[in-house]
Amino acid sequence: MTAPEDVSSPVxxxxxxxxxxxxxxxxxxxxxxxxxxxxxxEVGGNWNFGATNSRVYASTHxxxxxxxxxxxxxxxxxxxxxxxHHSQLLEYFKRYADHFGLRRHIRFATxxxxxxPAQGGVWDVTVRGRDGAARTRRYAxxxxxxxxxxxxxxxxxxGLDSFTGEVLHSAQYKGPEVLRGRTVLVVGAGxxxxxxxxxxxxxxxxxxxxxxxxxxxxxxxxxxxPSDQVADFWLGVRAPLRLRQWLFKTTLRATVxxxxxxxxxxxxxxxxxxxxxxxxxxxxxxxxxxxxxxxxLAQIDGAEVHFKDGSVARPDLIILATGYLPKxxxxxxxxxxxxxxxxxxxxxxxTPKHESLFVAGLIQPDSGQFTLAHWQTVAIxxxxxxxxxxxxxxxxxxxxxxxxxxxxxxxxxxxxDSTRHHFEVAHQDYLRSLERTINALNGGRR
Amino acid sequence: xxxxxxVRPFEWAFPxxxxxxxxxxxxxxxxxxxxxxxxVHSLAHGAWCFAEHWLGAAAERGFGAYAVSLRGxxxxxxxxxxxxxxxxxxxxxxxxxxxxxxxxxxxxGHSLGALAVARALARYPARAAVLLAPVPxxxxxxxAVHLARVAPAAMARAVIGRTVPFRPEHLFHSSDxxxxxxxxxxxxxxxxxxxxxxxxxxxPLGEPPVLVVGAGxxxxxxxxVLARTARFYGTDPVVIPDIGHDLMLDAGWERPLxxxxxxxxxxxxxx
Numbered sequence: 001m002t003a004p005e006d007v008s009s010p011v012x013x014x015x016x017x018x019x020x021x022x023x024x025x026x027x028x029x030x031x032x033x034x035x036x037x038x039x040x041x042e043v044g045g046n047w048n049f050g051a052t053n054s055r056v057y058a059s060t061h062x063x064x065x066x067x068x069x070x071x072x073x074x075x076x077x078x079x080x081x082x083x084x085h086h087s088q089l090l091e092y093f094k095r096y097a098d099h100f101g102l103r104r105h106i107r108f109a110t111x112x113x114x115x116x117p118a119q120g121g122v123w124d125v126t127v128r129g130r131d132g133a134a135r136t137r138r139y140a141x142x143x144x145x146x147x148x149x150x151x152x153x154x155x156x157x158x159g160l161d162s163f164t165g166e167v168l169h170s171a172q173y174k175g176p177e178v179l180r181g182r183t184v185l186v187v188g189a190g191x192x193x194x195x196x197x198x199x200x201x202x203x204x205x206x207x208x209x210x211x212x213x214x215x216x217x218x219x220x221x222x223x224x225x226p227s228d229q230v231a232d233f234w235l236g237v238r239a240p241l242r243l244r245q246w247l248f249k250t251t252l253r254a255t256v257x258x259x260x261x262x263x264x265x266x267x268x269x270x271x272x273x274x275x276x277x278x279x280x281x282x283x284x285x286x287x288x289x290x291x292x293x294x295x296x297l298a299q300i301d302g303a304e305v306h307f308k309d310g311s312v313a314r315p316d317l318i319i320l321a322t323g324y325l326p327k328x329x330x331x332x333x334x335x336x337x338x339x340x341x342x343x344x345x346x347x348x349x350x351t352p353k354h355e356s357l358f359v360a361g362l363i364q365p366d367s368g369q370f371t372l373a374h375w376q377t378v379a380i381x382x383x384x385x386x387x388x389x390x391x392x393x394x395x396x397x398x399x400x401x402x403x404x405x406x407x408x409x410x411x412x413x414x415x416x417d418s419t420r421h422h423f424e425v426a427h428q429d430y431l432r433s434l435e436r437t438i439n440a441l442n443g444g445r446r
Numbered sequence: 447x448x449x450x451x452x453v454r455p456f457e458w459a460f461p462x463x464x465x466x467x468x469x470x471x472x473x474x475x476x477x478x479x480x481x482x483x484x485x486v487h488s489l490a491h492g493a494w495c496f497a498e499h500w501l502g503a504a505a506e507r508g509f510g511a512y513a514v515s516l517r518g519x520x521x522x523x524x525x526x527x528x529x530x531x532x533x534x535x536x537x538x539x540x541x542x543x544x545x546x547x548x549x550x551x552x553x554x555g556h557s558l559g560a561l562a563v564a565r566a567l568a569r570y571p572a573r574a575a576v577l578l579a580p581v582p583x584x585x586x587x588x589x590a591v592h593l594a595r596v597a598p599a600a601m602a603r604a605v606i607g608r609t610v611p612f613r614p615e616h617l618f619h620s621s622d623x624x625x626x627x628x629x630x631x632x633x634x635x636x637x638x639x640x641x642x643x644x645x646x647x648x649x650p651l652g653e654p655p656v657l658v659v660g661a662g663x664x665x666x667x668x669x670x671v672l673a674r675t676a677r678f679y680g681t682d683p684v685v686i687p688d689i690g691h692d693l694m695l696d697a698g699w700e701r702p703l704x705x706x707x708x709x710x711x712x713x714x715x716x717x
Binding site: 230378 | 451452453457458465549569651
C-alpha cells in the first residue's frame with residue numbers, strides 16, 4: 001500500500017443505492033465535492049435486481065405508496081401505479097442519477113475495503129476498482145450508505161442442520177420457480193415473509209406459514225385508496241396514538257374482519273408497535289386454505305418440522321424470511337458506537353465517536369424509505385456546512401449527538417423488542433426531528 | 447437560509463390526481479451544454495402559444511426547448527375534471543414535466559403559469575426561473591381590483607365561475623396577433639379564484655436565480671404588481687417596451703425571448 005494521497009476536501013459516499021444517490025445529490029447541492037463508490041456497474045443498490053447484494057425478487061412491489069416513497073424533490077412519474085414494481089424503481093433511480101448529473105461523481109465496479117480515521121478528523125478510504133489494484137485516498141468525511149437489508153439474519157432452530165429438505169434464506173429467493181410443485185414452509189411474517197407465503201400459495205403444492213406472534217395485517221388499499229394515505233390524514237390532524245390505534249383496529253375489523261376466525265393468532269400487541277405489515281393477499285389465501293398458519297418453530301427432526309403447538313409439517317423446502325442485519329465489513333464497530341450488537345447513532349445518522357462519519361439509510365421506517373433518506377442526507381450536508389460556516393451551531397448540535405444517541409422515534413408507541421425494531425422509526429416523528437436538525441443547523445428563518 | 451419543511455401529511459394523504467400531459471419540444475442538433483427550458487403557459491392558453499414562435503427560435507440558439515400543457519389545457523388530459531382542478535394540480539404538472547427532462551431545466555412561467563412555477567420552485571430544485579408578466583406570488587387581491595377596473599365584464603364572468611373572456615387588447619399590443627384569441631380554451635373556476643386568493647409560496651429550494659420580465663403595454667399586470675413580484679425574489683424587473691401581456695405571441699416576440707436567452711446564457715455553470 002502506498003502512502004495515502006491527499007485529496008482533503010471531498011466527501012466519500014459508500015454505495016450508490018437509494019440513500020447514496022440522495023447523498024451525492026444533496027452534498028453537491030450544498031457545494032461539496034463528492035466521490036461515491038459503488039461495487040456494481042449500475043446505480044440502485046437493493047433495487048438493482050440480479051446484483052450480488054440485491055434482495056428484491058421478481059414480484060417485489062413497494063409496501064408504501066408513491067407519495068411516501070419518492071424523493072420529495074423528484075416525484076415518481078404519474079404513469080407509475082400507487083405501489084410501483086422494483087423494475088420501475090430501478091428506472092426511477094437511473095433517471096434521478098441522470099437528471100441531476102450524479103454519475104460523474106460515482107466510481108462504479110469499485111469496492112470499499114477499508115475505512116480508517118486519520119489525524120485531524122479525516123479518513124483514509126481504501127478501495128479496489130476494476131483493475132484489481134487497491135488505492136487509498138484521504139477524505140474530509142465519510143458517508144456510509146451501504147444498505148442494511150442484504151446480510152441475512154439466520155435463526156438458530158434446534159435440528160435445522162438435520163433437515164433433509166432444502167433450506168433457503170429469503171435473500172436467495174428470486175422468483176417462484178423454486179416453489180412449483182413443492183411443499184413449502186415459510187418462516188417469518190415480515191413483509192417479505194408474507195409476500196413469499198402468498199407467492200407460495202399460488203405456486204406450491206402446500207404452504208405452511210410460521211410466525212412468532214399474531215400481527216396486524218393491513219390491506220394495501222382501504223376505502224379505494226392506498227391505506228398509508230388514509231392513515232396519514234390522521235397523522236396530519238395530529239390525532240393521538242390511542243385514537244389512531246382505535247381507528248386502525250376499527251377499519252381492519254370493518255374491512256378484513258376478525259383475524260382469529262381465519263385461524264390466525266390474535267395480535268399480542270397494539271397496532272404501530274411492530275413494523276407494519278401491508279399485505280392484502282395473505283389473509284385472502286389463508287381464507288382459501290392455500291396457506292396454513294403455524295406458530296413458531298420448536299425443532300426440526302430430519303424431514304419433520306415441529307411447531308410450538310405440537311403440530312408437525314413435512315415440507316420439501318423451508319424459506320427463512322427472517323430478515324437482515326446491518327454489516328459494515330470495512331469499518332471497525334467502535335466508530336459507530338456499537339453496543340449490544342448494533343450501532344447507536346443519533347437519529348440513526350450521527351455517531352458520537354466522530355465528527356465526520358455518517359450513516360444514511362440505516363432506518364426501518366413505517367413508511368417509504370427514500371423520502372427519509374433524502375432528508376437524512378440534507379441533514380448531513382447541513383451539518384458539514386455548519387462545521388465551517390457556523391461552528392457554534394455545529395458545536396451545539398454535537399452536544400445532542402453525544403447525549404441523545406438512544407432516542408427512539410416511535411410516535412409514542414412502544415416498539416416490540418426484536419432486532420428488526422432496532423432501526424424502526426415512525427416517519428412523521430422522525431421527519432419532524434430531522435426538520436428541526438436541518439433548520440437549527442442552517443439557522444433557518446422564514 | 448430558509449426553513450425547510452419535511453412533513454407534509456395532507457399532501458401525502460391527498461396527492462394530485464395523475465394526468466397525461468402534452469409536452470411540445472424543439473431540440474437543437476446534438477448536446478450544446480445549455481440547460482433545457484421548460485415553458486409554462488397562462489390561463490386558458492396551452493403549450494401551443496410557445497410552439498408558435500419561441501420553441502423553434504430557442505432551439506436555434508442551442509437550447510432544448512419544451513412547453514407543457516397544464517391538465518385540462520391544450521393536448522393534455524383532464525378537460526373533464528377542469529372544474530375541480532386547483533392550482534396545486536398545475537404545480538404538480540410543472541414538476542412532473544420538469545422531472546421528465548434530461549437535466550434540471552430553467553422554468554419559465556407566463557402569468558398564471560408564473561404562479562405555478564413560483565410554487566413549483568419550493569418543491570423542485572430548478573436550475574433557474576423566469577417569470578413573465580407574472581401573477582404576483584403574494585395574494586393577488588390588488589391584481590383582481592386592477593382587473594375589475596380595466597375589464598369589469600370579464601371579471602364579473604370570472605366571479606360567477608366562467609372562464610375569463612379575454613379581449614384582444616387585454617393580451618396584445620399589436621392587432622395582428624389577435625388571431626390567436628380563437629385558440630384560447632377554458633379555465634378552472636377554482637384556479638381563477640386562487641389567482642386572487644392564494645397563499646404566498648414557500649421560498650425556492652436551493653435559491654435559484656430568478657428573472658422577472660414585464661411587458662410595457664401589459665393591460666393585465668400593472669408595473670407596481672410586477673415590481674412587487676421582483677421584490678419578493680430580491681431582484682428588479684426587466685420591462686420590454688411596446689409589447690402586450692402575451693409576450694410570446696405579440697408582434698416583437700423576438701425581443702423578450704432574446705432577453706431571456708441572454709440571461710440564461712450568462713448564468714454561471716453549476717459547480
